[in-house]
Every structure is written in structure tokens, then in C-alpha cells.
Amino acid sequence: MNEKVDDYKQYPSHDGGRVDRIMRALELTRGVEIARRYLAMNAFDGALTMLGLILGGLFTINPNNATPGFNAILLAAAGTSIAMAISGFSGSYLAESAERDREVEDLGRAMLCDMSRSMYAKAGKTTSIVVAIVDGASPAIAAFLIIIPLFLVPMGILGYHLAFYIAIAICMLLLFLLGLFLGAVSKKNMWSYGAKTLFAGILTAILMLLISWLTGVSG
Numbered sequence: 001m002n003e004k005v006d007d008y009k010q011y012p013s014h015d016g017g018r019v020d021r022i023m024r025a026l027e028l029t030r031g032v033e034i035a036r037r038y039l040a041m042n043a044f045d046g047a048l049t050m051l052g053l054i055l056g057g058l059f060t061i062n063p064n065n066a067t068p069g070f071n072a073i074l075l076a077a078a079g080t081s082i083a084m085a086i087s088g089f090s091g092s093y094l095a096e097s098a099e100r101d102r103e104v105e106d107l108g109r110a111m112l113c114d115m116s117r118s119m120y121a122k123a124g125k126t127t128s129i130v131v132a133i134v135d136g137a138s139p140a141i142a143a144f145l146i147i148i149p150l151f152l153v154p155m156g157i158l159g160y161h162l163a164f165y166i167a168i169a170i171c172m173l174l175l176f177l178l179g180l181f182l183g184a185v186s187k188k189n190m191w192s193y194g195a196k197t198l199f200a201g202i203l204t205a206i207l208m209l210l211i212s213w214l215t216g217v218s219g
Helices: 002-009 018-029 031-060 066-111 119-151 160-186 190-215
Strands: none
Touching: 018 119, 031 066, 031 119, 031 160, 031 190, 066 119, 119 160, 160 190
16 A cells, blocks of 8 residues: 555656656556547547638628628638637646546545645646647647638638638548547547548538528628
8 A cells, every 4th residue: 555655656756858757747647548539629629610610701701892701701710719729728727637636635535645746646737738738729720720721812822712612621631630540549440530520521511501501691
């Protein structure tokens, strides 16, 4: 029992770089699995969110006066990306910190000692920060990659229609790659997972088109 307590309480030495210490903390708290799950899930959410915004813009923009509508879509997409980053980081950090603090308290009660300065407690704080960064960055990066073509329109490099189509293509490709990533993680059929995530994007596009047709909302 005492040996187990010592294992939890002993903090790793400062030998090695910061990356090594972070990786040891993630291994101790199973943070790698959590971060990987957040990476895929939130990048998926970010991609589908941008797909909805872009399709909404494509269906509703006025071809005779495209600039105001396009600027509104671009601003909405950029603002949504920023909001997802802030929301993902802050929400995840608060939730993970609360869960880690509770785990440390429960562990301390079980071992009849103060675990607040233990290796596990410090590793939990590190994990909370890393997971929060992944949670906030993954949807924002996915969204930003998708809307890059939209930023080329004000520069005169792309027309707004072409920018929308390229953004949609990037989104579908990103969804497919996320599926391949999930397939690799699960050690199952990567192409099957890729097809499933791609289908989610196609289904979103079909539903958006159907809503546009039913409501008569089109540019």
C-alpha cells in the first residue's frame, strides 16, 4: 500500500525536456486518449459547422450584388472559428480541471493522505491544459482550413462562387481524412470510417439543399 502511495506522490524529476515531462503526465492520466478523442470529435464538428455556413451562403447570396452577402458569410465564418476556439478551450479546461480535482480528492481519501501535491495531481493539471488546447484548436484549425479560399475573394484571386466550391471540397476532403484517422486509431477498416465521415458531409449538404428548396431561400 505504501509503495503505491509513493508511486502516486513522487513527482518526476526535471531530467529531460518539457515535451518529455508533458508526455509522462499524459501517460499517467491517460490524457493521450482523451486528447485524441477531442481532436477527432471537435475537428469533425468544426468542419460540419463551416460546411453549413458555406452552403447557406452559396444558396442565399445575391449574384447581382454578391459583396454584402459574401462579406457577411466571411465574417460569420471567421467569428464562428474564433468562438469555437475560445469555447472549446475554456469549457474543456474547466471541465477537465474539475474532474481531475475530484479524482485527486477521491484518491487522497482512499489512500488516507494528502494528494494535492502528488505526481498525479500535477500531471492532472498538465493534462487539463493540453486537452483544453486540443479541444479549442482542433475545430478552429479545421474551420480555418476550410474558409481559406473565402479570404482570397477580397484579394481578387478567386470569384466568390469558385471560393465556395473549393471550400466545400476542402471540407469533404477533411472529413474523409478524419475518418481515415479514426480508422487508424481503431485499427479497423480505414476506408470504411472515411466513407462514414464523408457521408456525414454529403448528408449535411443534401439537407441544406432540401431546406433551401422547401423554404424558397436562394440567391
